[in-house]
Amino acid sequence: xxxxxxxxxxxxxxxxxxxxxxxxxxxxxxxxxxxxxxxxxxxxxxxxxxxxxxxxxxxxxxxxxxxxxxxxxxxxxxxxxxxxxxxxxxxxxxxxxxxxxxxxxxxxxxxxxxxxxxxxxxxxxxxxxxxxxxxxxxxxxxxxxxxxxxxxxxxxxxxxxxxxxxxxxxxxxxxxxxxxxxxxxxxxxxxxxxxxxxxxxxxxxxxxxxxxxxxxxxxxxxxxxxxxxxxxxxxxxxxxxxxxxxxxxxxxxxxxxxxxxxxxxxxxxxxxxxxxxxxxxxxxxxxxxxxxxxxxxxxxxxxxxxxxxxxxxxxxxxxxxxxxxxxxxxxxxxxxxxxxxxxxxxxxxxxxxxxxxxxxxxxxxxxxxxxxxxxxxxxxxxxxxxxxxxxxxxxxxxxxxxxxxxxxxxxxxxxxxxxxxxxxxxxxxxxxxxxxxxxxxxxxxxxxxxxxxxxxxxxxxxxxxxxxxxxxxxxxxxxxxxxxxxxxxxxxxxxxxxxxxxxxxxxxxxxxxxxxxxxxxxxxxxxxxxxxxxxxxxxxxxxxxxxxxxx
Amino acid sequence: xxxxxxxxxxxxxxxxxxxxxxxxxxxxxxxxxxxxxxxxxxxxxxxxxxxxxxxxxxxxxxxxxxxxxxxxxxxxxxxxxxxxxxxxxxxxxxxxxxxxxxxxxxxxxxxxxxxxxxxxxxxxxxxxxxxxxxxxxxxxxxxxxxxxxxxxxxxxxxxxxxxxxxxxxxxxxxxxxxxxxxxxxxxxxxxxxxxxxxxxxxxxxxxxxxxxxxxxxxxxxxxxxxxxxxxxxxxxxxxxxxxxxxxxxxxxxxxxxxxxxxxxxxxxxxxxxxxxxxxxxxxxxxxxxxxxxxxxxxxxxxxxxxxxxxxxxxxxxxxxxxxxxxxxxxxxxxxxxxxxxxxxxxxxxxxxxxxxxxxxxxxxxxxxxxxxxxxxxxxxxxxxxxxxxxxxxxxxxxxxxxxxxxxxxxxxxxxxxxxxxxxxxxxxxxxxxxx
Numbered sequence: 001x002x003x004x005x006x007x008x009x010x011x012x013x014x015x016x017x018x019x020x021x022x023x024x025x026x027x028x029x030x031x032x033x034x035x036x037x038x039x040x041x042x043x044x045x046x047x048x049x050x051x052x053x054x055x056x057x058x059x060x061x062x063x064x065x066x067x068x069x070x071x072x073x074x075x076x077x078x079x080x081x082x083x084x085x086x087x088x089x090x091x092x093x094x095x096x097x098x099x100x101x102x103x104x105x106x107x108x109x110x111x112x113x114x115x116x117x118x119x120x121x122x123x124x125x126x127x128x129x130x131x132x133x134x135x136x137x138x139x140x141x142x143x144x145x146x147x148x149x150x151x152x153x154x155x156x157x158x159x160x161x162x163x164x165x166x167x168x169x170x171x172x173x174x175x176x177x178x179x180x181x182x183x184x185x186x187x188x189x190x191x192x193x194x195x196x197x198x199x200x201x202x203x204x205x206x207x208x209x210x211x212x213x214x215x216x217x218x219x220x221x222x223x224x225x226x227x228x229x230x231x232x233x234x235x236x237x238x239x240x241x242x243x244x245x246x247x248x249x250x251x252x253x254x255x256x257x258x259x260x261x262x263x264x265x266x267x268x269x270x271x272x273x274x275x276x277x278x279x280x281x282x283x284x285x286x287x288x289x290x291x292x293x294x295x296x297x298x299x300x301x302x303x304x305x306x307x308x309x310x311x312x313x314x315x316x317x318x319x320x321x322x323x324x325x326x327x328x329x330x331x332x333x334x335x336x337x338x339x340x341x342x343x344x345x346x347x348x349x350x351x352x353x354x355x356x357x358x359x360x361x362x363x364x365x366x367x368x369x370x371x372x373x374x375x376x377x378x379x380x381x382x383x384x385x386x387x388x389x390x391x392x393x394x395x396x397x398x399x400x401x402x403x404x405x406x407x408x409x410x411x412x413x414x415x416x417x418x419x420x421x422x423x424x425x426x427x428x429x430x431x432x433x434x435x436x437x438x439x440x441x442x443x444x445x446x447x448x449x450x451x452x453x454x455x456x457x458x459x460x461x462x463x464x465x466x467x468x469x470x471x472x473x474x475x476x477x478x479x480x481x482x483x484x485x486x487x488x489x490x491x492x493x494x495x496x497x498x499x500x501x502x503x504x505x506x507x508x509x510x511x512x513x514x515x516x517x518x519x520x521x522x523x524x525x526x527x528x529x530x531x532x533x534x535x536x537x538x539x540x541x542x543x544x545x546x547x548x549x550x551x
Numbered sequence: 552x553x554x555x556x557x558x559x560x561x562x563x564x565x566x567x568x569x570x571x572x573x574x575x576x577x578x579x580x581x582x583x584x585x586x587x588x589x590x591x592x593x594x595x596x597x598x599x600x601x602x603x604x605x606x607x608x609x610x611x612x613x614x615x616x617x618x619x620x621x622x623x624x625x626x627x628x629x630x631x632x633x634x635x636x637x638x639x640x641x642x643x644x645x646x647x648x649x650x651x652x653x654x655x656x657x658x659x660x661x662x663x664x665x666x667x668x669x670x671x672x673x674x675x676x677x678x679x680x681x682x683x684x685x686x687x688x689x690x691x692x693x694x695x696x697x698x699x700x701x702x703x704x705x706x707x708x709x710x711x712x713x714x715x716x717x718x719x720x721x722x723x724x725x726x727x728x729x730x731x732x733x734x735x736x737x738x739x740x741x742x743x744x745x746x747x748x749x750x751x752x753x754x755x756x757x758x759x760x761x762x763x764x765x766x767x768x769x770x771x772x773x774x775x776x777x778x779x780x781x782x783x784x785x786x787x788x789x790x791x792x793x794x795x796x797x798x799x800x801x802x803x804x805x806x807x808x809x810x811x812x813x814x815x816x817x818x819x820x821x822x823x824x825x826x827x828x829x830x831x832x833x834x835x836x837x838x839x840x841x842x843x844x845x846x847x848x849x850x851x852x853x854x855x856x857x858x859x860x861x862x863x864x865x866x867x868x869x870x871x872x873x874x875x876x877x878x879x880x881x882x883x884x885x886x887x888x889x890x891x892x893x894x895x896x897x898x899x900x901x902x903x904x905x906x907x908x909x910x911x912x913x914x915x916x917x918x919x920x921x922x923x924x925x926x927x928x929x930x931x932x933x934x935x936x937x938x939x940x941x942x943x944x945x946x947x948x949x950x951x952x953x954x955x956x957x958x959x960x961x962x963x964x965x966x967x968x969x970x971x972x973x974x975x976x977x978x979x980x981x982x983x984x985x986x
Contacts, residue, residue: 209856212905220909221856228697239694261696396784428740435852436619438699446741448787449754450794455740457764457773507775514768541769545776546784 036547039063040500041392045348045551046070046383047149049405050500054149067383071188071376073148081145088415090137092126107131108138112178112202116292119174119278132166132173135180136431137416143404144414154187154379155180156400157347159432160439161340162198162230164207166432171278172203175292176432179203188376191340192331192369195230199327200294202276208437211275213268214300223268223326225437227259231330233339251310258335259309266306266313267326273301273319296320309333337365341378343442348379349387350394351443357387395551396444399429402456403463405551406543409498410474417471427459428452457544464540476535477527485524487516490535498542511541610889610920610963611837612845613830614720614745617870618702619853621894622908623915624946625863626671627656627685627928629663634935638901642860643908645669651860660687660932670868673875674917681925682878682885684984688913688930689950690896694941696910698854701895705952706744708973717748720845723960723972724749731842732797738829743847753794757832763795802839816880823869826850830877837884853894857905878919885921889963891955892917897946900935913946916955922963922985929982954980 039058043050046067058066076082089102107115107130118127139155146152162183166173179201186194198204204222205211213219228234236258241247245263248256256263275297277289283299296319306313306322309329313322330336341361345353364381368374382388397405403424407414424430428447434440446452463472476494484493491512495503503511512521515538525531542548628635630645630653638644645653645666653666654675667675677683693710695701704710708719717725724735725748737743737754746752755761763770777788816834818827829848836843850873851866874890881888897914913933919925931949933939941947957969958981966972969979 209905209907212857214904217899217901217903217909219856219903219905219907221854224696224910228699234697234700237695237697237700239696261694264696393782436698436854441741444783445747448783449737449739449741449752450787450791451740451754451756453787453791454755454761454764454795461764507772510775511772514772537769541765541772544764544773546780546782546788549784 035502036392036500038389042389044405045388045391045395046153047408048143048152048401049408049551051408051411052497054147063389064384067150067380070148070150071380073151073188075146075148075151075184078147081142081147084141084145084415085138088137088141090130090133090416091418092130105134105138107134108177109181110177112175112293113291115175115178116278116290119171119292125170128170129166129173132176132432133418133421135176136421139180139431140404140416140420141414143400144407144412150379150383151184151187153347154375155183157344158183158187158194160434160442161343162204163434163437163439164203164432165435166203168435169206171292172206175202186375188373188379190370190372190374191336191365192327193372194375195331196324196327198230199226199271199323200274202278202292202294205274205276205294210271211278213272213274214297215269215272215302218265218268218272218302220264220268223271224264226267226326226330227264229437231336231339232259232333233335235339236335245307245310248310254310256309263308266308269302269304269306270308270313270322270326271319273297273299274323275300332369334362334366337362337369341365341382344379345382346442347395348382349385349391354387357382357385360385393550396447396549397456397551398440398442398447399424399427399452399456399459400431401551402549403427403459405548406460406463407472409543410476410539411479413473413475415471420471423459423462426455426462428455456549460543461540464536464543474536474539476539477532480535487519487521487523487525488512490525491515491521491538494535494539494542498539499545499547501547503545511538609844609965610887610922611843611884612720612959612964613833613888613890614845614847615874615890615892616702616706616743616745616847616849617851617853617892617894618698618849619851619855619894620698620701620896620898620910621851621853621866621914622855622859622863622898622911623687623894623913624897624900624911625859625908626668626867627665627687627915628653629659629661629932629935630666631664632935634937635900638935639908640902640906642906643902656685656928658927660928660930663932665928668864668867670864671871673871677875677878677919678926682919682921682923683925684918684923684927684929686916686918686929686950686955686982686984688933688946688948689916689955690912690914690948690952692948692951694912696896696912698895698910703744705893705895706747708745708953708956709975710951710953711975713975718743718745719956719972720745720847721747721749721752722974723964723966724845726968726971727964727966729842729844731844732801733794733836733841734844736833736836736843736845737847738832739847739849743849745847746845751790753790755794757828758798758835761795761798763799797841802841816876817872818876818880819869819872821869822865823850823871823873826869827873827876830873831880834877834880837881837888855898856903856907856909859902859907874919887921889918889920889922889959891959892919893952893955899945900940901944911945912941913948916952918955918959918984920963920985924984924986929984950982951976951980954982955984958982958984 039055040050042063043054043058047054088105092101092103115131142152164172166176182197182201186197208222208225209219210222228237238248238258238260241260245251245260248258248260250257273296275295277291277293277295280289280295282289289295298319301319303316305315308326311329313325341358345358345361349357361378361381365378368377371377429440480493484490515534625643628645630647635644641651645651645668652669654669656665656667656678659665674683691701691705691710693704706718707715709715733753735749735752737746737752739754742752742754765773774792777785777792818831833846850870853866855862893916894914896910896912898908898911902908933947933949937943939947953973953976957973957976957979960966960969960972962985
């Protein structure tokens with residue numbers, strides 16, 4: 001195939017544009033299987049993408065032992081990632097663009113009152129959003145370098161399950177390290193405990209407006225999303241029985257199978273007074289409360305009797321008891337087990353996971369409802385299942401996973417800059433930036449639009465070819481073993497590194513010819529700057545290959 | 552105590568980590584590695600004939616979805632209704648006079664003082680000039696107060712929760728198989744549910760950002776990566792590449808965009824900037840005559856549980872300015888333009904204690920276009936007394952949202968089989984929205 005033919009190929013496709021569209025209507029549900037080795041397939045879904053080191057490790061210790069190790073993360077025992085976090089910096093002082101000063105990430109372990117002190121100067125916007133930016137940077141570093149990859153995947157899962165948009169309010173941004181620590185602390189823990197920690201976090205109280213909810217009428221926002229998104233799911237929203245709670249099956253036996261608007265309204269009343277100590281009047285007559293911590297404001301509470309999911313609440317209960325009773329009802333509801341297990345299976349296995357696997361996970365979830373490691377036990381069932389271990393090409397990478405997997409595959413040296421964090425908006429997934437409370441979509445259809453597809457390609461070329469020198473360094477030549485010399489060997493090496501499988505022969509020949517620049521593909525180019533650039537082109541191009549778009 | 556507000560973030564955040572709306576994707580040249588990226592590629596003008604729109608008897612439909620539940624009772628309302636006055640503080644309703652005074656509308660549905668929010672002067676002009684029709688007490692008759700469920704049902708074009716595979720616009724398109732280079736565009740990251748099930752829907756950002764990521768000879772390899780194969784990733788890549796080629800081979804986009812921008816239509820610079828920019832892209836596409844038939848657009852986060860007086864005013868201002876500029880921009884195309892504006896539900900008549908409103912039911916919808924019988928509030932006004940409210944709490948619905956949409960399909964999209972588009976809608980009941 002000669003160059004002229006290659007060039008004309010593009011034109012053919014243009015003219016065939018309409019025909020391509022017609023073809024695209026027949027869409028098989030499952031992609032054809034590849035020849036990618038099992039270790040790589042498992043690692044691609046148990047981590048932010050396989051690395052040579054992790055592949056070697058899994059081959060050595062076996063998949064089961066690796067999974068068991070990942071289920072018991074010890075983040076302190078992760079020298080490379082810890083060192084990178086300590087060394088990481090973000091610019092301060094946006095006035096001087098030529099030479100921005102760098103400062104380490106320092107708010108990640110600050111206590112809530114410590115973070116809250118940053119609110120004292122409400123005009124210092126840079127200081128207010130700094131904690132959120134530091135969490136963003138640290139999250140990227142951990143995704144790329146943490147050896148506890150399953151933990152990182154779960155932290156990402158929970159950040160989306162309990163989605164909070166940091167851009168709604170700078171007070172959310174300022175407390176973000178605290179929220180992120182909750183996600184990490186409970187990622188493999190107990191759901192009921194986790195739920196209360198999140199419900200009492202300043203970020204959630206602000207994001208879903210419960211912080212300002214008082215009698216009466218209460219603000220319904222948090223209570224509604226608690227039922228619909230955090231616990232029971234809209235599948236169990238039986239609103240055709242609006243206000244007729246007796247018609248909800250099981251309600252009279254205090255065992256309602258689903259919820260109606262009345263449950264939302266009554267739960268909202270139960271949470272009145274759950275707020276944060278933010279320039280809040282002290283009901284005891286002392287100075288204003290201003291620590292940013294969870295606070296019960298008794299005078300805001302609606303004390304009258306309530307009924308939630310058919311269960312009566314006695315009047316004049318303390319606000320904490322009222323709210324906790326709601327959390328007990330929804331956290332332990334069997335519908336919540338089904339909802340959460342379906343979502344976990346969707347995250348790890350397939351957009352529409354096999355019902356048998358979901359049921360197995362639900363059984364474990366319910367059996368371990370009081371277990372402090374309930375989530376770990378459930379995740380184990382999912383990732384040890386044949387559906388997970390044997391699966392592939394079921395999950396399309398979201399932009400976060402896509403870029404992280406590319407940085408891992410290329411062993412890039414990476415310290416996210418503000419410019420990098422900003423660029424993630426264009427790639428379609430700025431962390432903690434999804435505006436509405438359902439979190440980033442977890443189905444391929446959304447991420448396979450023409451816009452998202454193009455954005456993924458752009459982000460990769462931006463990263464590789466427009467190197468943000470302060471943020472990312474690729475040293476690809478140094479990674480090639482000395483015996484990799486010829487054009488063909490270089491192409492083969494990087495195909496193996498990124499894709500772990502062979503290209504079809506026609507595409508392979510075309511790629512090889514282009515990379516060799518019409519020289520003999522079995523000749524050895526000198527290792528110089530020109531080759532450096534060409535290898536980088538090659539690797540970026542391989543990142544756009546369809547096989548690299550799947551987890 | 553401090554009022555709970557994101558005003559500061561809105562005011563200053565746009566300059567910082569959230570504010571990238573102006574950033575342009577840039578086409579990278581492999582030959583320019585280690586050099587600053589080229590500012591923007593200039594696409595060569597070709598003499599290839601543009602496929603004309605072969606169905607120009609049909610209007611171009613712009614479906615604008617106000618996600619989050621727009622408070623129709625703060626947008627258009629009878630300011631002299633005592634129940635209305637009792638239910639809300641002045642800052643959360645329209646008043647006859649003072650800071651929150653609305654603009655009086657002619658042709659109200661009942662003999663009452665119906666007014667429009669004061670931050671929508673452009674909409675008022677369009678209404679007065681007969682281009683804009685309002686439909687009140689309209690919406691999704693299914694009683695869900697869930698954003699996600701209500702949006703999905705409306706996008707399916709149904710009123711019950713029996714799952715559907717396709718959105719209502721997709722059903723229309725599949726039955727009509729539009730021709731043209733770019734018949735169906737969603738200006739968004741993903742494909743909205745209205746278009747789900749129509750395989751050729753294209754999602755794109757602003758037109759000038761829809762550029763190829765690499766140059767030849769590598770672009771040819773990208774083409775071969777995505778030629779053949781039938782898995783969803785390959786199909787998405789193939790559609791992306793063919794659309795890119797369509798745009799680049801047939802349109803001198805950059806020149807066109809600069810020329811049109813020079814026209815200086817008054818799209819909003821602050822609130823509503825994104826919407827204005829989106830509508831401006833649509834205006835470009837319409838004028839480029841690529842056979843555009845349907846566009847979907849989302850605007851806003853209307854979920855004003857708190858701080859509604861500030862947030863709602865800004866949202867309405869953005870909506871009004873952007874729509875006004877768009878309509879202005881397309882002064883030569885109005886006879887082929889129908890814009891439908893809807894939200895998934897209205898909000899509760901009674902305000903909450905956080906200066907906001909919670910999820911409600913009936914709402915106001917809008918239809919804008921050159922063939923609209925505007926200057927009138929359509930629909931039966933159900934009243935706001937307790938007994939007249941839906942479940943004693945929310946504005947009742949007297950007009951099913953599908954009445955409006957089916958009238959658009961039959962009258963403006965010239966497709967009489969409305970039952971195909973809305974299979975579980977009982978009777979065709981046009982309001983007489985069009986001339």
